Amino acid sequence: MPSESKSSEIDRSMKLPGLLFLLSAVAWLLTGTVFALLTSIKSTFPGFLANCECLTYGHISAAGSNSILYGWGGNALFGVGLWILARLGRRPIPMPVMLLIGGVFWNIAVTLGVGGIIIGDMTSVMWLEMPSYATTILAISSILIGVWGTLVYRYRQPGPVYISQLYILAALFWFPWIYITAQIFLFYLPARGVVQVVTNWWYAHNLLGLWLAPAGLGAAYYLIPKILGRPVHSYYLATVGFWSLALFVGWGGMSNLVGGPVPAWLVTVGIVASVATLLPVLIIAINHHLTVMDSFDRVAADPSLRFVVFGTISFTLASLIGCVLSLRSVSEISQFTTVMEGNSQHFVYAFFTMIMFGAFYFMMPRILNCSWPSGKLIQCHFWCSAIGITLMLIALYGSGWIQGTQMTAIGAYGDPVHGDFLQIVQNTIPWLHARTASILLISIGQLAFAANILWMLVEAARSCYCGMIGAAKDAQGEKFLPETAAS
Amino acid sequence: MSDTKPTDSNQSSELAGKSRMTDDTLLETHTRTFAKAEGNGEGNLSIPIIATAVFTLLFVFGGIYHSRYSADYDPMVFNPEGAPASLGPAAEGGGIEVKLDGEKLYKRNCVACHQADGQGLPGAFPPLVGSAWVRGEPDRMVAIMLNGLSGSIEVAGNTYNSIMTPFSALLDDDEIAAIATYVRSNPDWGNNADRVSTEKVTELRSAHERGNAWKAEEILELFPLDQ
Amino acid sequence: MKSLPIIFCGLFATLALSWAGIIWRGQEQLGGLQPMSEYYAIDAVSESFRFEKPQKDETRNPEARVGLAQQGKAQYIGLGCVSCHTQQVRRKGFGADYERGWGARQTVPRDYIRQERVLTGFSRTGPDLSNVGERRDSANWFHAHLYNPQAVSPGSTMPPYAFLYEKREITQNGERSAKALELPTDEGYEIVPTLRAEALVAYLQSLKLDYNLPEVRLPEEPQN
Numbered sequence: 001m002p003s004e005s006k007s008s009e010i011d012r013s014m015k016l017p018g019l020l021f022l023l024s025a026v027a028w029l030l031t032g033t034v035f036a037l038l039t040s041i042k043s044t045f046p047g048f049l050a051n052c053e054c055l056t057y058g059h060i061s062a063a064g065s066n067s068i069l070y071g072w073g074g075n076a077l078f079g080v081g082l083w084i085l086a087r088l089g090r091r092p093i094p095m096p097v098m099l100l101i102g103g104v105f106w107n108i109a110v111t112l113g114v115g116g117i118i119i120g121d122m123t124s125v126m127w128l129e130m131p132s133y134a135t136t137i138l139a140i141s142s143i144l145i146g147v148w149g150t151l152v153y154r155y156r157q158p159g160p161v162y163i164s165q166l167y168i169l170a171a172l173f174w175f176p177w178i179y180i181t182a183q184i185f186l187f188y189l190p191a192r193g194v195v196q197v198v199t200n201w202w203y204a205h206n207l208l209g210l211w212l213a214p215a216g217l218g219a220a221y222y223l224i225p226k227i228l229g230r231p232v233h234s235y236y237l238a239t240v241g242f243w244s245l246a247l248f249v250g251w252g253g254m255s256n257l258v259g260g261p262v263p264a265w266l267v268t269v270g271i272v273a274s275v276a277t278l279l280p281v282l283i284i285a286i287n288h289h290l291t292v293m294d295s296f297d298r299v300a301a302d303p304s305l306r307f308v309v310f311g312t313i314s315f316t317l318a319s320l321i322g323c324v325l326s327l328r329s330v331s332e333i334s335q336f337t338t339v340m341e342g343n344s345q346h347f348v349y350a351f352f353t354m355i356m357f358g359a360f361y362f363m364m365p366r367i368l369n370c371s372w373p374s375g376k377l378i379q380c381h382f383w384c385s386a387i388g389i390t391l392m393l394i395a396l397y398g399s400g401w402i403q404g405t406q407m408t409a410i411g412a413y414g415d416p417v418h419g420d421f422l423q424i425v426q427n428t429i430p431w432l433h434a435r436t437a438s439i440l441l442i443s444i445g446q447l448a449f450a451a452n453i454l455w456m457l458v459e460a461a462r463s464c465y466c467g468m469i470g471a472a473k474d475a476q477g478e479k480f481l482p483e484t485a486a487s
Numbered sequence: 488m489s490d491t492k493p494t495d496s497n498q499s500s501e502l503a504g505k506s507r508m509t510d511d512t513l514l515e516t517h518t519r520t521f522a523k524a525e526g527n528g529e530g531n532l533s534i535p536i537i538a539t540a541v542f543t544l545l546f547v548f549g550g551i552y553h554s555r556y557s558a559d560y561d562p563m564v565f566n567p568e569g570a571p572a573s574l575g576p577a578a579e580g581g582g583i584e585v586k587l588d589g590e591k592l593y594k595r596n597c598v599a600c601h602q603a604d605g606q607g608l609p610g611a612f613p614p615l616v617g618s619a620w621v622r623g624e625p626d627r628m629v630a631i632m633l634n635g636l637s638g639s640i641e642v643a644g645n646t647y648n649s650i651m652t653p654f655s656a657l658l659d660d661d662e663i664a665a666i667a668t669y670v671r672s673n674p675d676w677g678n679n680a681d682r683v684s685t686e687k688v689t690e691l692r693s694a695h696e697r698g699n700a701w702k703a704e705e706i707l708e709l710f711p712l713d714q
Numbered sequence: 715m716k717s718l719p720i721i722f723c724g725l726f727a728t729l730a731l732s733w734a735g736i737i738w739r740g741q742e743q744l745g746g747l748q749p750m751s752e753y754y755a756i757d758a759v760s761e762s763f764r765f766e767k768p769q770k771d772e773t774r775n776p777e778a779r780v781g782l783a784q785q786g787k788a789q790y791i792g793l794g795c796v797s798c799h800t801q802q803v804r805r806k807g808f809g810a811d812y813e814r815g816w817g818a819r820q821t822v823p824r825d826y827i828r829q830e831r832v833l834t835g836f837s838r839t840g841p842d843l844s845n846v847g848e849r850r851d852s853a854n855w856f857h858a859h860l861y862n863p864q865a866v867s868p869g870s871t872m873p874p875y876a877f878l879y880e881k882r883e884i885t886q887n888g889e890r891s892a893k894a895l896e897l898p899t900d901e902g903y904e905i906v907p908t909l910r911a912e913a914l915v916a917y918l919q920s921l922k923l924d925y926n927l928p929e930v931r932l933p934e935e936p937q938n
Contacts (some may be wrong), residue, residue, distance in 0.1 A: 007510060043839070046863065046873045053877045058794020087510050124791040126836055154718055160518040166721065175723050185737060186831075192745045193826040197834050199737050210729065226508045231516040246725065250732025259804035260834060261821045264567035266740065270558040272549045273732075279545055282538055328567075332809050336800055336838035407812045407838070416813045422869040423839055429871070562743035563929050565822060682912055 006090060011367045013092035017099035018367045022080030022360060024107050026450055028071025029353075031114075033443045035064030040436040044429050054118045060130040063117045068348060069127060070138065071110045076356040077104065077215040079143050080402050081168040083363055084222050085149055088165050089156025093148070097405045102144040109137035123306065125186055125196075127204050132187065139180055146172040163238040167218030170246065174210045194261050198254070199266040205253025208347045209277075210246070213315070216355040217284060220312050223355075223362055225293055227305045228298060241283030248276045255326035258335060267328075274326035281319040290344040303378045307358030310386055314350035318343060321397075333404035338428070342396030349442075350389045357385065357449070364453065370460040378454040384445025392438035399431030536579045589669025592662055596654065603675045613642035616676040619712045625667055626681040627710035629691050632663055635700035653700060660688040744823045749775055750928055762881045774926040778828045779917075786917025789910050791831065793875070800835030803923065816842040817848065817923045818932045825927070840872055845923040856915040857895050857907055878911035 039061045042048050049055045078099075086093050091328060093099065112304075116122065121131040132140070149172040153165060182203035185191045225232050228449030232238065254270025292299055292309055299309045322343050325334050334340060361378065365371050372378060406424045409417035418424050508516070556567035594603065597629055600612040607614040615621055620642060635653035639646055654663065664683045671680035779787065792794070803817030811817060819846055826832045850856060858865065861879050863872040884890055884904050893902040893912075907915070926932055 042873060043871055046871050050874045051877060056793060056875070056877075057873045058797050061797045062794055075923075088514065090510060090514075120792040122792060122794055123830070124794055124796040124833060126796075129794075148716070160514050162514055162517055169721065170725050173722065174729060175727055177726075181733065190830060191737075191741055193747060193829070194742055194823045194832060194834070195737065195741050196832045197826075198740045201738055202732070206729075206732075222513075225516075226510075226513055229508050231513075235517050243724065243728070246728035247731070250729055251736060254734050256735060256836070259808045260802050261565075261825060262556070262740075263560070263562045263743065263823075264564050265557040265560045266736065268553060268558075268567060269735070271556075272553045275545060275552070276549050279542055282541060286538060306929075332832075335809070336836065338837075338839075340836065362828050403838075407814070410810050410813050414813060421814070422867055425871055426869050538758070560739075560743075562823070565820065565930075 007087065007366075008369070010086045010090070010092045010366055011083075011369070013096050014086055015367045015389065015404055017093070017103055018079050018083055018363065020100060020103045020107075021075045021082075022364065023453070024103070025072050025356075026077035026081060026446075026453060028067050028075060028110065029402040030443075030446055030450060032064050032067030032072055033059045033446055035067060037436070037439045037443060040065055040432065040439050044432045044436065053120070055114050058124075059118050059120065059122065062122055063114050064119060065127060066110070066114055066129055069212075070113070070130075071107075073212050073348070073352065074106060074110070074142075075103070076360070077171060077212065078106070078270055080219055080356060080359040081150060081171060081215050082145075083367070084164055084219060084359075085152045088162050088222070089152055090159070091152070091155055091157055093152055093156060099145065099148050102141045102148065104139035105122055105137055106145065109134045109141060113115065113138065125200055127207060128182055128186060128200070128218075135179075135183055135187075137400075139176060139183065142179065143176045146176055162222070163235060163242060163487045164218040164222040165234075166239075167214040167221065170242075171211050171214040171218070174206070178206045181402070182273050197257065197260070198262060198266065201253040201256050202250070203253075203443065205256070206250055207253050208344065208352075209249035209252065212348065212352040213249075214245075216311060216315065216352040219359045220288060220308050221354050223304060223358060224288060224312075227302055227308075227362070228292065228295055228459070229478070230291065230295075233287045237283050240288070241280040244283070245280035248273050248280065252322075255331065256340070258328055258331045260324075264314070271326050271328065274323050277319065278323055281316060281323075285316040289316070295337075303372070303375070303382070304362040307354045307361065307385075308380055310382075311351050311353075311355030311358065314346060314389075315355060318346035318351055321346065333408055334400060335404070337400035337404040337407075338396045338431075339400030339404060342393055344402060345389070345396060346393055350393065354385065354389070357381070360449075360453075364456065368456065368460040370456060370463060372452060372454055373455040373459055377448040377455075380448040381445045381452070384441050386449065388438045388441035388445060391441065392435055395434035395438060399428040399435075402431070403428050403429060505533070578612060589665035589667075589712065592658075592666050593669050596658065600649075600651070605670070605673070607647070609645070611647060613640060613645070613647045615670050615678075617678070618642055621671055621678060622680050623713040624710060625671065625687060626691060627706060627712075628662060628667055628671070629688055630695050630710065631681060632658075632667065633692055633704060634695060634697055635686075636703065636706070637700040638702050640703040650700065655692060660692060661685040664688045716812075736847075747824050747827050749777070749828065750824070759909060772776055775927055776825055776828055777925075782913050782916040783920035785919075786913035786915065786920075788831070790917055791912075796833050796835050798837055798839035798872070800842045801921065802834040803842060803844050804861060811842060814841075817845040819923065819930050820928050821923065822927060824929065840870075841861040843918065843921050845921065847919040847922040848924055850919075853915050853919060854895065854920050857911065858897060860914065861895070861905065866895055875911070875914075877910055878914065880906045880908055882906055 038049070038055065039057065042057050044058070046057075053059075070160040082093065082099065109130075113134030116131035116134055117129050122129040123131065128135075149169060153169055156165075182199055186196055190196060221232065221238065251269055251273030254266045257270065257275045258267045259265075288309075289312065292305075299305045324330055325343060327337065361372065403424055406418040406427065407416075407421075411417045558564040558567050576690045601607050601615050602612075605615040613620070620631075631651065633653060634653040635651045639648040641647075658666070664685045664687065667683040667688075670676070671678050672682060730935075801821075803819070803821045804811045805820035806812040806830065811820075826834070855866070857879075860875045862874050862876065863870045864874075879895075881903050882891065882894075882905075883898060884902055891906050892906050893906050895907065897905045899905050924932070
């Protein structure tokens with residue numbers, strides 16, 4: 001069949017860059033999780049590893065978020081996104097070596113950046129902590145990869161355009177845009193006063209909403225119908241959803257500045273935008289949830305789909321919670337607490353990362369032409385991740401809400417009810433222990449994931465090696481069947 | 488049309504292989520439904536009725552919230568519920584009287600020469616305490632403050648010879664008025680002349696605009712000392 | 715919707731809209747703010763004549779942070795203190811910043827115009843620091859707290875910054891360094907802050923919200 005051979009050709013063209021992106025993504029995921037674990041332990045046991053300046057709390061918490069966002073998020077997004085673009089364009093990637101170069105430089109930049117943070121060269125600007133010697137490389141390599149994504153789209157086979165292509169192109173285009181703008185306004189030509197803060201929140205909100213989210217949603221739009229063998233509820237609505245997401249998300253970050261040193265209108269605009277974002281969120285929810293509604297047995301059985309559906313449900317929930325958190329009366333309490341961290345973990349881990357796991361489970365066998373060696377490890381990965389992240393969200397939302405209500409409670413005589421700040425800190429500690437436990441659970445899942453991938457690589461290398469011997473023996477006129485060919 | 492790619496995991500191979508879409512099928516279905524939707528305006532455009540209601544509510548909420556709390560995009564309003572009060576009536580351009588601290592301004596601008604106690608330095612800087620140059624009509628003192636003074640000057644029987652720099656570019660009218668008022672009406676210094684209004688300074692500034700410092704004689708000619 | 719230029723125009727326009735509405739408009743409104751005397755009650759937006767007289771700035775609020783305190787800010791940035799501490803006070807009636815004594819007035823955009831990097835922060839795992847220099851008046855308190863937070867504030871989860879301090883053997887003749895801190899340590903040793911610690915403490919002590927601005931004033935002190 002022509003399409004079969006074509007897709008295997010596409011997969012072959014994506015094999016090396018895909019492996020580079022996917023494997024480094026997993027390496028960064030593990031690194032980031034180690035940092036997150038240390039951070040969490042330190043937040044309850046401040047004396048832990050306290051004499052090492054490199055591993056002081058401020059360094060490792062920033063190193064952790066940067067490893068996850070740029071190391072794991074970026075690599076996973078590029079690998080999965082470009083592969084889906086090529087698949088839907090039905091043409092192999094032109095000159096994949098350029099992608100390899102882009103990917104190598106991206107990873108060099110993230111390594112330099114995270115290393116810089118660890119040695120104290122950090123900027124202390126949220127999610128832009130990397131020092132200047134890393135950011136330039138990061139920006140340039142993201143442009144290179146983005147241009148390659150555009151080329152893949154440009155030279156696609158003539159035919160219809162699918163919603164995932166739009167989402168992934170958008171993510172590839174928006175990242176350099178927001179990243180370079182933020183770098184300029186914050187570091188190269190620093191804006192005056194709080195305009196920096198405004199820029200920082202604009203960037204941070206868009207990093208999730210216009211970079212990770214489109215990639216996750218694009219992958220879900222591709223994987224759900226493909227695996228279920230059924231079109232999504234409404235492609236027409238999907239387009240409306242995409243463009244309204246593009247229109248509203250950019251403004252939403254301002255709601256985080258409530259009560260801060262900015263004019264009230266900025267915050268109001270942010271709140272209105274956050275509420276308006278419910279429009280695309282509901283459209284996406286309709287499309288994703290109605291499509292899988294009556295096939296939950298399939299969702300439970302398919303390893304990729306399980307992760308993807310968990311991710312789409314998390315997207316809906318995280319967005320709804322984010323919308324509620326943006327309201328003034330709620331953010332008065334939740335602002336500056338772990339609730340906000342919980343909401344960003346809800347997006348980054350429960351939504352984006354889970355969908356990417358699903359995409360990895362779908363994509364790896366295809367580019368390696370090999371099946372997953374262990375279903376048990378996949379099971380373990382799913383349940384550890386699902387339970388772990390749920391526990392983490394409960395811990396973060398819970399501790400933050402307690403922290404927030406106790407910090408803002410005012411008694412009858414205008415004095416704070418919980419006047420002792422340190423007591424409030426102590427009240428959150430049991431919840432933070434729960435967070436440490438949840439990260440441990442999550443890392444068990446990730447180890448299962450990494451082990452499965454390593455095992456698969458070994459299998460693939462062996463079958464490749466055997467295949468070569470087979471070809472050689474074929475040439476000598478002997479028949480030889482590699483034992484793995486049976487699967 | 489089954490996908491002959493390797494299955495994703497061992498235990499679900501049967502299920503997975505059965506009904507996967509290829510990329511071609513995915514795109515074809517997509518085109519078909521899209522065409523249908525554009526053709527008759529229905530097709531896949533179906534939005535659940537509840538969702539439509541929710542969307543309408545969203546926009547109503549957004550509109551009301553925005554018009555209520557955007558505070559006319561005023562950069563100085565921080566509490567959307569409070570009055571845009573932070574700047575006071577002056578924000579509307581009303582000529583309210585601003586209370587400037589003359590003593591503080593004197594200490595920042597004048598003490599280097601005239602000293603904190605207003606006694607000046609013998610031979611160089613004349614005193615302000617009990618000085619006839621300071622008392623009476625404010626014009627004399629303000630004119631000197633605006634444009635400076637150079638050359639010898641006789642105050643209370645002593646002669647001083649130095650330069651006073653002009654302050655017209657450094658201080659605003661209300662600041663000069665505040666300093667002059669402080670000096671002229673300071674009871675500790677034995678002065679109790681009238682206060683100086685900002686308008687007076689503005690008037691003098693435009694009337695006596697000049698590029699060089701006064702000489703003592705010029706001043707005395709324009710504003711003779713009260714006897 | 716297939717043509718690449720149209721897609722890119724759309725992608726560019728949607729994001730550019732939010733950029734223009736937020737960052738550009740914000741820069742237009744707030745980027746021209748100047749330090750001002752608290753006694754000025756004029757419209758801050760149309761203060762165009764201010765630009766002609768920058769030489770008066772040194773007496774206007776907020777004042778620039780100079781010297782050791784400025785170096786200390788680099789330490790604050792490099793150690794990532796911002797991950798747990800904010801530097802912004804919300805207005806009275808929104809939250810309880812005022813009631814907790816974190817600042818007698820809210821912070822406004824003008825408070826930050828002289829800062830090369832604005833560190834308003836996003837997390838209050840620790841208390842707000844906008845006014846910490848007023849709350850704690852002795853450098854020794856800061857040193858003791860940085861060296862071992864739990865000894866000074868029992869129950870705190872702040873990590874110790876003992877690596878900013880040197881543990882030195884007291885010289886033969888028993889002469890202690892002039893800078894040595896009064897902290898319990900081993901017999902025959904003393905704890906001396908490094909230059910980094912001194913800079914950091916100078917920075918923390920310089921964090922004061924003790925001045926008025928035309929748009930926001932400290933509450934009048936009660937007359938007694």
